[in-house]
Amino acid sequence: MKTIIEPFRIKSVEPIRMTTQEQRETVLREAGFNLFLVRATDVIIDLLTDSGTGAMSSEQWAGIMRGDESYAGADSFYRFQERIRELTGFEHILPTHQGRASERILFELVGGPGKVIPNNTHFDTTRANVEHSGAAAVDLPIAEAADPACLHPFKGNMDVAALERLIADVGRERIPLVMVTVTNNSGGGQPVSLENLRAVRAVCDRHGLPLFLDACRFAENAFLIKRREPGQAGRSVREIVLEMFGLADGATISAKKDGLANIGGLLLLRDETLLHRASNLLILTEGFITYGGLAGRDLEAMAQGFKEVVHEDYLAYRIRSVEYVGERLAAAGIPIMQPPGGHAIYIDAAALCPHIPREQFPGQAVVCGLYRIGGVRTVEIGSVMFGRSPARLELVRLAMPRRVYTQSHMDYVVEVCCELGSSRRELRGLRMVNEPPVLRHFTARFEEV
Numbered sequence: 001m002k003t004i005i006e007p008f009r010i011k012s013v014e015p016i017r018m019t020t021q022e023q024r025e026t027v028l029r030e031a032g033f034n035l036f037l038v039r040a041t042d043v044i045i046d047l048l049t050d051s052g053t054g055a056m057s058s059e060q061w062a063g064i065m066r067g068d069e070s071y072a073g074a075d076s077f078y079r080f081q082e083r084i085r086e087l088t089g090f091e092h093i094l095p096t097h098q099g100r101a102s103e104r105i106l107f108e109l110v111g112g113p114g115k116v117i118p119n120n121t122h123f124d125t126t127r128a129n130v131e132h133s134g135a136a137a138v139d140l141p142i143a144e145a146a147d148p149a150c151l152h153p154f155k156g157n158m159d160v161a162a163l164e165r166l167i168a169d170v171g172r173e174r175i176p177l178v179m180v181t182v183t184n185n186s187g188g189g190q191p192v193s194l195e196n197l198r199a200v201r202a203v204c205d206r207h208g209l210p211l212f213l214d215a216c217r218f219a220e221n222a223f224l225i226k227r228r229e230p231g232q233a234g235r236s237v238r239e240i241v242l243e244m245f246g247l248a249d250g251a252t253i254s255a256k257k258d259g260l261a262n263i264g265g266l267l268l269l270r271d272e273t274l275l276h277r278a279s280n281l282l283i284l285t286e287g288f289i290t291y292g293g294l295a296g297r298d299l300e301a302m303a304q305g306f307k308e309v310v311h312e313d314y315l316a317y318r319i320r321s322v323e324y325v326g327e328r329l330a331a332a333g334i335p336i337m338q339p340p341g342g343h344a345i346y347i348d349a350a351a352l353c354p355h356i357p358r359e360q361f362p363g364q365a366v367v368c369g370l371y372r373i374g375g376v377r378t379v380e381i382g383s384v385m386f387g388r389s390p391a392r393l394e395l396v397r398l399a400m401p402r403r404v405y406t407q408s409h410m411d412y413v414v415e416v417c418c419e420l421g422s423s424r425r426e427l428r429g430l431r432m433v434n435e436p437p438v439l440r441h442f443t444a445r446f447e448e449v
Contacts, residue, residue: 004320007313032445035377044375047398050343052256054402060301067297072288076296080303088245090268092275095292099254100125102267105281110176111135119179120158121186145187148337148348153228156184157196172207181214182221189341191224201247210249216257220342223315237310260305328414334421350394360429366396369427374416385441
């Protein structure tokens with residue numbers, strides 16, 4: 001395969017501070033072995049998240065200068081609205097300051113005690129907002145999703161039979177909506193097929209339930225559909241995106257992912273009654289409906305980002321760059337979630353470190369090891385983030401910021417991972433010494449066992 005080159009030129013750069021292993025050891029201990037609490041200047045390669053960490057294009061920066069900062073009815077909002085309508089087919093679009101604000105508004109309105117929200121797999125803020133409302137968040141991934149080595153092309157799919165059983169068990173009246181996350185971040189960044197979305201839609205139609213997408217990475221999911229799903233190769237990504245959204249009654253989106261922006265979110269709705277209720281709550285907590293807690297310049301950057309993200313040269317580079325890292329790690333014997341997804345590589349920490357029991361957080365041990373060895377910041381997706389469910393995978397996510405790092409940066413990341421793999425037996429487990437009541441992975445503190 002030919003080398004995949006970045007489909008852009010670099011116009012501006014920022015320096016990386018190169019730290020020593022001794023410096024990083026001090027930083028790690030002062031942060032309580034939690035990489036969220038480490039200053040960015042103490043990180044060499046930052047793969048903590050792909051959310052809001054991408055590099056914006058020259059057209060996005062030009063849009064920032066065009067930003068209309070009027071409180072109500074700004075031209076920037078109407079340009080943004082037109083772009084999202086064209087992209088998704090949704091008429092009703094509410095901007096928010098980021099994706100979790102859209103989730104909070106939605107689940108404050110439809111959630112509540114006794115309610116049940118099924119999903120293929122809820123991500124951390126989605127689950128937290130569902131549970132904050134008093135509702136129960138239920139994950140219904142397919143069986144293949146539990147096996148990191150399985151090469152199923154759409155391990156992000158929802159188990160449709162399990163959804164039918166859940167509806168029968170709890171009753172349709174307790175389920176305000178069904179949600180599908182594309183791509184399935186907690187499940188290893190795996191895509192959801194159009195076939196599966198259609199099947200979930202059919203179940204929703206039979207039971208009179210609305211279907212919502214958590215669509216933060218809709219473009220990456222659409223590109224993987226084009227590449228992996230029979231009958232889809234001849235379609236454009238834009239056509240697939242339109243069909244995905246056309247199957248849904250609503251969506252929450254963080255523009256910090258496939259919006260290619262550093263801030264921003266969306267709530268898309270078809271139901272006008274829900275729209276009016278959401279608009280009122282948006283005004284109360286975010287801002288007027290034509291800015292939603294954002295500056296006009298942010299709306300301009302989002303509008304341009306949502307245009308650029310469906311460019312297929314960009315998506316080919318994006319997906320291939322992630323695959324490249326995954327292939328090199330697998331060739332070196334580092335167990336990863338297969339096949340590589342759209343935005344990240346997930347190391348199977350349980351398989352990498354069988355000597356560390358689940359109650360000592362093997363994923364967090366790997367996160368600390370990667371930082372110690374090479375200053376690479378990653379995040380645990382396992383028992384720290386979601387609790388000690390027996391079915392929970394112990395993963396470490398290497399999330400690739402969009403248009404930020406070059407192939408040589410990724411080669412360095414691979415080298416750090418390989419060094420960790422060769423010394424894995426030296427990794428020590430951790431105990432949590434400070435546990436926040438919600439989203440504990442952001443601010444918890446640990447000590448080594």
